[in-house]
Amino acid sequence: MKRTCIVLFCFLILSASHAQIAIKDISGHFISFDNIRGRYLLVLVFNPANLGHRLSLMYAEVLSKKLPSIPLTILGISTGDIEKTLAAKKLCKISFPLSLDWPKMFIDNELTGCCGATILFDQDQKIIFRDNDVLTPDLLRQLLLRQLNIDERLLQGPIIWDPPFLKGDIFVDFPVLEIADGKTKKLYNKLKKINLFTFFSSFSFCSNCKHNNRLETLDKIAALNYHDLLMAVFFLEPFTAEDVFSIKKHKRVKFDTFLIPNFMSDDNIYITDDRLKCDPWTIVVDKNGSVLWVELPGISENIVETEVIRLLQDYLEGKR
C-alpha cells in the first residue's frame, strides 16, 4: 500500500501541474510546491531501515549545507513508519523535511519506489533525473554538481579529509553501545595499556574492498597476541545496532564492537573520494585516552599495518 502511495506521489509531482500540491511533513507542517517554484527540488524516497539510504540522506544534508547559495530544496519521502522515520531523521541529523504523506492520484509505472527513488526537478519543476534507487553519496554529489552547474572549486571547506583527532590529542570519552551486550558504556572504562581503535563510516561487503582489507589487517595484528592491547571496532551513526550486528555476524568480526555517535565533521562527511578520506580510520590511544598515532589520508594498508605493529611493539615491549 505504502509503495503504491509512493508511486502515486511521484507521479503526481512528476506529471501533474505542481499547483495546489501540498504535502504534510512528519512534524505536521504543510509543504507547498508553489513555494519552491524557481528552485531545484531533490526528492529522495527512502527506506529508513536501509543503511545505504540513511548514508545518502546524511550526505544530502551535508551537501545542502555546503551549497547554501544554490536554490535547492530537498524532500525526503519515507517508506517506513513514523517511528523508524523519526529515528532515521535523528541518526542522519536531517534538517530538510521528511514526509510519510502523499496524495493518491495516478500511477507511474516507471517509478516503483520499491527500492527507494531519486528524483531531481529543475527550476521549472520539470523532472531532469529519476532513478528507482537512492543514489549513493558520491553519485548524488556528482549529479547535483553537474545538473546545477556548480563549480566544486567554489565550494568552501577542505577537499582533503581532516583527521578528527591528531597525535597528542585526548580522545573524547564517547558513550558507546557495545553490540555484544546491547549496553551503553563509557569507553574510558574499557581502556587498556594501549588501544587500537578502528572507525567505520560506511561498510561494503565485497572481499577486495578497503573495509574488508582493514578487518584482515586487524586480524593479522590480533594474531600477534599482544597483552594489554584492546582492539575495538566502531561503527559511526547512522549505522544502527542491527546494521552492526549483521556486519559482525557476516564478517565474523572478532573484536569488541561498538556503535558510536558520528563525530566526523560535515567537511569530512562531504568527501566521497576514497583516496582523499579515511574510511575506515584507525588510531592508537594509550590508557589515558591520549592519541599516540592516527591514520592519515592516502596511506596504504601495508603502511597502516607496519606503523601500528611497530608502535605496539615499542609500547608493549618496554621501549617507551
Next chain:
Amino acid sequence: MLVITIIFIIIVIGSRQKESLTGKRHKNLSDKVIQARVFMDLQNIGTEFEINKTFFQTKLFHITEDLTTYLIDSKRNRILEINNLGKIEKIIGGPGQREGDLYYPLAITANDNILAIINNSGGEIKFFRRSGALEKIFSKKNGGFQPVIILRSHNEFIASVRNFNRSIEEMNNEPLFSLFDYDFNQIKSFGRVIKCSSLIAHLHFNLIELCISDKYVFGAFIFLPIIFAFDINNGNEILYRDLSIMQIPEIEAGINRQKEIKADTPEEQTKPNEFKAVRFNQGVALYKGILYYLRANHKFLLFDQKGEFLGRMFVHLNNRDITPYIDCFVILPSGKMYGLVSYPENKETFIFEAVL
C-alpha cells in the same frame, strides 16, 4: 536493468589461480609472444579516472585508427577522449539523464565520425559526433542492449538486444544479435540465443563479444566456451564451435573450474538470486584471417576462420606476461594491438601497444 544488476548477487569465478591446466596436447603448436610497450600511462592523463570493472563490461575503451582513445570513466559517468600524445581532448557526458549526460555507461566504440555508447545500464545507445555533439539516442522500452556494439559503416551498427517483458519461451527465440540502421530499423538478425531457464541466466549466458570483417561477424560467448560466425550479407551461420570438445587445456581448465564451483548452466540455476559461472572470454578480434580469442585471465587462443585451433599468444611487457591482466583490447587494421591493463597488485592502469 540497473536495479536487476544491483539486486542480484553476482558471483563470477574465473580465478586464474585455481584453474590448473591439464595436459599439453597442443604442445606441437608454438606459442607466440609479442612484445608490448606502454602506449598510455593512465596515471598521468591529468584528471581523476577510475575504471569500474564489472563482469559484463569489456568494452571499456576504444582506440580509433587515428589513435584517439576513448575511455569510460565509470565512476564519474563520463567518457574521456585522449589524443595520441596522451592529452585529454574532450570530456563527454557526466552524470544525468539529459541529452549530453551519461548514466552508467557500459560499453563504447567509435569510428571516424561517430562515438557510440551503450548507456543507462543498457537502456539506450547514445551516438555522439566525435566533435562532441549528440547525434541520436536509441532506447528500448522494456528491453536492454547488451554491452556490445559494432559500428559497421556510416549508417549501420550491430547490437544485441533483449526484451525483458517477454516470457522465457519468447526470449529463447530471440536473435543473438542484429544489424540496425541509424533509424533503429532492424535490417537483419543473426542466430538464436542460448536457450535458458530464467531471466538471470538469459542476461548472462547470452553475453557475447563480437568483431567484424568485411563479410563476416565473428563472436564468442563470455560465459560459455563457444565461438561463432555469421555472414553479414545473408545472415547465414558459417561457424558454431563448442570449444569444450576440442581438448584445449585452457578451455578444459575453465570447464574443470565450472565443475569445481558447481557453476550454473543455462538450464539450471542453483540459487535464484545468485549467478555462478566461469568467465571464458574477455574479447575477440580478427586480423588477417585469425580470430584472437582472449581467454579470460589466461592468454590469447588463436583460431582460423573455420574455428580450428592454431595456437596461443602472449603479450609481454618488460619480460612480464601481462596477458592475464588485459581487460579489453582492440586490433587496428595497421596490425597493432592496443589493450587496457590493470596490474592486480597496485591497480596501475595503462594502455599497451604491440605489433602482431
